[in-house]
Amino acid sequence: MDAEGFDTLVATHHREIYRYLVRATFRASEADDLAQETFLRAYRAHRALPPDANARAWLFAIASNVAKNHFRAESRRRRAHTGVREIRIETDGAGPEGETLFKEARTVLDTVVAGLPLKQRLAFTLRKVHDLDYDAIGRSLDCSPDSARAHVFQALRKIRRSLNGYELPVGRDER
């Protein structure tokens, strides 16, 4: 890919990558940093990208890696600072990234999605919000398309269970 192609890539995909990372991190400022990191990495590597490659899927893969590294570093840092408390939060299943979640009022669905384990959350967001196929999701999350699908399904099951008792704002009639 040439410099012009890269410009197009930035113009076309930065916003959706940013949205993806906002969903992944819950913080606009973090998503901003991570989206920048994603595109700086992409800039360094874009010349090696074959012209027929799926550049969008490639960007989502980089963004997913950047997000995973971010959370890994963050949980390491927090573990170093807070020790025992952190472990308790992690075994709750919400993960450290879920902490800031309740600071803002969010819809029930937002809250539930935010509480999913990282891989499931990313897989779910890639599939349901950004419409990537399971091949591309697998490449993003370093797993097979089948496990990518399993992550999405697992996420949906958890969401459904968590929403028992809540009425979602939009629903379809029983058919």
Add this chain to the structure above:
Amino acid sequence: MTRKPSVCQEIEPALLATAIGDADTATAARVEVHARTCAPCRQDLVRYRAIEDAVGAWRGAPAPAEELAHARLESRLAALRRRTLLYRIFPSPLGPILIARSEEGVSCVEYLTGGADFAHSRLSRDEGIEALLDGAEVEALYRDLLEYVEGRRTRLEWPLDLRLARSEFHRTVLETTARIPYGAVRSYAGVARELGKPSATRAVAQALRWNPLPIVVPCHRVIGASGALTGYAGNRVTLKQRLLAVEGVRTRPAHHDFRIERDAMYACAGTDAEYCVPTCGSLAERSLADLTLYASRARAEAAGLAPCTACRPDLHPISR
């Protein structure tokens, strides 16, 4: 918690796939049939579809501060592009050579002396530079350069980027040196004079010691006032001699150095538009700082000079 009947457990993945539109028609039909008679599964289907609809509203919805984030990215990328150099290391008759370019032009040609890897390049120690290994963009430059050092090409029409110049003065020295024609030599003092700083001879020599674009900015065409080559790329004066030989400039060895054969070269004084044989008028007594010497008539004429009307080098060429 009550367990679902096994038939419901078995159909659950299909039900999920159907609800989110992942299932083929046969599977979807099977699920519909089951859901018609099974109230809990029917309810699950409705819930999954509700989730599907709710998430659908997220698609395409802008995130907070999106335009701000975009503007920030654009400016960071612009900064990264400005400091990015694409490089590759090639073998050459002169040893391993690194060639690097920016988006503006060629910015570095470097003889690697310690070894043919990036760690031996000055770029690896330059904090202001982001060097990326890239073959394709630099490959064509390498082919040109190879032809040039083998004498099969006399011009390198490359856009240059003098960002590695260390000062305005350094840049001016490089620009002035870049104008010395193929097959010609001048002295450090001559370059200083052309810069309008006749006392800056040592500073010019020092500036050319740090030439980021050897061969391309032909510092090998700049020699000492005595006609000795004096130095090149550290202590590799033989490289200088070799590059000059390719251009037709003859030298002879002298005290761990080489000396040009001034009486075998055509000369042009100051900014004259004519070239002469070395014995024309008082040329032989003049300081090298006043002169540009040419390896041959062809080189002088290629540089746009006409034969002197007094000594007529065209009719009476140097005979050797």
